[in-house]
Amino acid sequence: MNSFVGIDLGSRTTEIIQIVDRKVQHSEIFETGHDPLPRVKESLTRFENSLVVATGYGRHLVSANVGAHRVTEIKACAKGTHHLFPSCRTVLDMGGQDSKLIFMDDKGTVVDFEMNDRCAAGTGKFLEFMAQTFSMDIEKFIQTALAASDYVTISSMCTVFAESEVISLITSGKSKEEIALGLHVSIATRLHAMIAKIPLEEDFLFVGGGAKNDCLHALLEDKLRRTIKRPEEPQMVVALGAALIASTY
Amino acid sequence: MDNFRKMWTELGMDLELHDQLIQDMSSLHKKTHLSQQNRPKTMDRFDRSFHSSHSGRVAEILEFRKNGGKMIGTFCIFVPDEIALAAGVLPLPLCGGSGWAVSYADKLFPRDICPLIRSTFGMALSKTCPYASLEDFAVGETTCDAKKKTWDLLGMKVMEVPQRRNEADRNLWLEEVYRFKGMVEELSGITVTADGLLETIKLVNQKRSALQQIDEFRKLDAPPISGLDALLVAQVSMNQDIHAFIKDTQALIEELQERVDKGISAYSEQGKKILLAGSPSPMGYAKVHHIVENSGLQIVADESCTGLRYFRDLVNEDLNDLDEMMKAVADRYFGIDCACFSPNSERIENIQKLIKDYNVKGVVQSILQYCHTYNVEAKIVEKSLKKIGIPSIKIVTDYSQEDIGQIRTRIEAFAELLMD
Numbered sequence: 001m002n003s004f005v006g007i008d009l010g011s012r013t014t015e016i017i018q019i020v021d022r023k024v025q026h027s028e029i030f031e032t033g034h035d036p037l038p039r040v041k042e043s044l045t046r047f048e049n050s051l052v053v054a055t056g057y058g059r060h061l062v063s064a065n066v067g068a069h070r071v072t073e074i075k076a077c078a079k080g081t082h083h084l085f086p087s088c089r090t091v092l093d094m095g096g097q098d099s100k101l102i103f104m105d106d107k108g109t110v111v112d113f114e115m116n117d118r119c120a121a122g123t124g125k126f127l128e129f130m131a132q133t134f135s136m137d138i139e140k141f142i143q144t145a146l147a148a149s150d151y152v153t154i155s156s157m158c159t160v161f162a163e164s165e166v167i168s169l170i171t172s173g174k175s176k177e178e179i180a181l182g183l184h185v186s187i188a189t190r191l192h193a194m195i196a197k198i199p200l201e202e203d204f205l206f207v208g209g210g211a212k213n214d215c216l217h218a219l220l221e222d223k224l225r226r227t228i229k230r231p232e233e234p235q236m237v238v239a240l241g242a243a244l245i246a247s248t249y
Numbered sequence: 250m251d252n253f254r255k256m257w258t259e260l261g262m263d264l265e266l267h268d269q270l271i272q273d274m275s276s277l278h279k280k281t282h283l284s285q286q287n288r289p290k291t292m293d294r295f296d297r298s299f300h301s302s303h304s305g306r307v308a309e310i311l312e313f314r315k316n317g318g319k320m321i322g323t324f325c326i327f328v329p330d331e332i333a334l335a336a337g338v339l340p341l342p343l344c345g346g347s348g349w350a351v352s353y354a355d356k357l358f359p360r361d362i363c364p365l366i367r368s369t370f371g372m373a374l375s376k377t378c379p380y381a382s383l384e385d386f387a388v389g390e391t392t393c394d395a396k397k398k399t400w401d402l403l404g405m406k407v408m409e410v411p412q413r414r415n416e417a418d419r420n421l422w423l424e425e426v427y428r429f430k431g432m433v434e435e436l437s438g439i440t441v442t443a444d445g446l447l448e449t450i451k452l453v454n455q456k457r458s459a460l461q462q463i464d465e466f467r468k469l470d471a472p473p474i475s476g477l478d479a480l481l482v483a484q485v486s487m488n489q490d491i492h493a494f495i496k497d498t499q500a501l502i503e504e505l506q507e508r509v510d511k512g513i514s515a516y517s518e519q520g521k522k523i524l525l526a527g528s529p530s531p532m533g534y535a536k537v538h539h540i541v542e543n544s545g546l547q548i549v550a551d552e553s554c555t556g557l558r559y560f561r562d563l564v565n566e567d568l569n570d571l572d573e574m575m576k577a578v579a580d581r582y583f584g585i586d587c588a589c590f591s592p593n594s595e596r597i598e599n600i601q602k603l604i605k606d607y608n609v610k611g612v613v614q615s616i617l618q619y620c621h622t623y624n625v626e627a628k629i630v631e632k633s634l635k636k637i638g639i640p641s642i643k644i645v646t647d648y649s650q651e652d653i654g655q656i657r658t659r660i661e662a663f664a665e666l667l668m669d
Binding site: 073074110111116 | 640654659666669
């Protein structure tokens, strides 16, 4: 068997990658929604005779229904990162419902990790909620933040309280740009606190849906006073890792 | 069941809410304990004791009280059972482990205190705790700030647990143990005698020895009992009649020995051995144990108050007079390595010893939200583990089910880290 498939069923999006001879043959991404299984099954029909590894929040669902192996997104992310950037030892994966900081050795094996707990603060979902408060999609929201020349400090990290705070800032006459940037700064501060706990290895990668956010990326680089690499397709790294792990079974 | 409904009504309970509580506890028990493969058959008895904690056991205590018996509620393993028993008083731990009950505490308690206190008094406030009207009084202790103020709020009796290990603290604790003896003697009208106390010291030691024997099996390469079931046994030990409990454990120990002889493990797969450390898991709560053991890991030791901290040390039995006995009891309890002590290096040493004795490969620190002492001490534990190359992970959570997905991801990733 030389076809290997990785499925990353996340809280917001699902990514599927097929690799043949360690090269990506096919990749797709779709919104997870409330019933992702039919779509996953449909996609899988195109990969006959493939070894499948499921990862992400829905890994148990996928493995129970399509007979796939299962690994956590933490292990898969490290493998994917190592494949793309072999010199990288630390990766920040900002997903829809959690953010993870993963440390790996020179073989891409996880040696330690940090992950936020139940609360949505510091996750992609937080910014999506806030964008909704301004009736914007996330892209527009990021552009709004990037257009700001100054920002207001948002003290609350709780999604619900932050929304109340934002509403009172709007009514006090603050511009949407200042508030949007303020929300990005508060997320960056929270992520920085998680990263700052541990001495950083030289090569540091930012992946997941959050890595597509140019404003957040710039703020993090500023706070860490260093460049932070991003892969071309930051959302596909975990699925890639899962496919690579499939090739080792 | 109809008899019990009558009993619950007479105890002034809210039957409708109580049905909800029981349903919630039973369905969780089914999902966690009963879904395990390869359980010892004798665990049936402990399942029954778990289920009868609000029915048959309550009826027993009602009968005991009808005959003049006295019962006190306790909330901590610092309250010395043998002294209450020697005065003819039944001490019953009443810590709540039900997530269902937590929100009912809102009437009286802030939201940002630990789920253990909120669950306990959520049951009392929702009239779903059958013991609330059965106890003659409750004895609190000073192991954390939220508890201390809870006792004030409810006007309860309090034993002062010192927080340092100096001579003055030891003396203070001995005085408190004497004062506790006075409390229970006054309640029952029975004076504690040397003969009586020696008898209850031996009885409670016997219960601890039984729990220790069960734990010994968990040191084996293929443990015949799961960590989840060992937790259930410990939880039941705090509620069931002590004689009946000792009897049930003897049956369990026999079966565990048979399983060892036949090479039957509680686990269907090989898995890394884990020490569970941190906050207690009162009856009804087994969330972290369940997730850990469903991630290919084996909890072979549990150092919490619902594990070894409860039964690791016996009271010295080589004693001549009542004062010697009182001192021996006080000394035994003063050795409890609770995180309320500053410093608490004894706990770090005990954990290091457990790792060797149980051949542990990783540590899961299970911390109840707002349990500041164990939560902050977790860093000291983590540092001490790093020094000897033992990986650890800290899970801070409560009795709710909403964070199970994230906890599962973290625990499974921890399991992968241990395997790779």
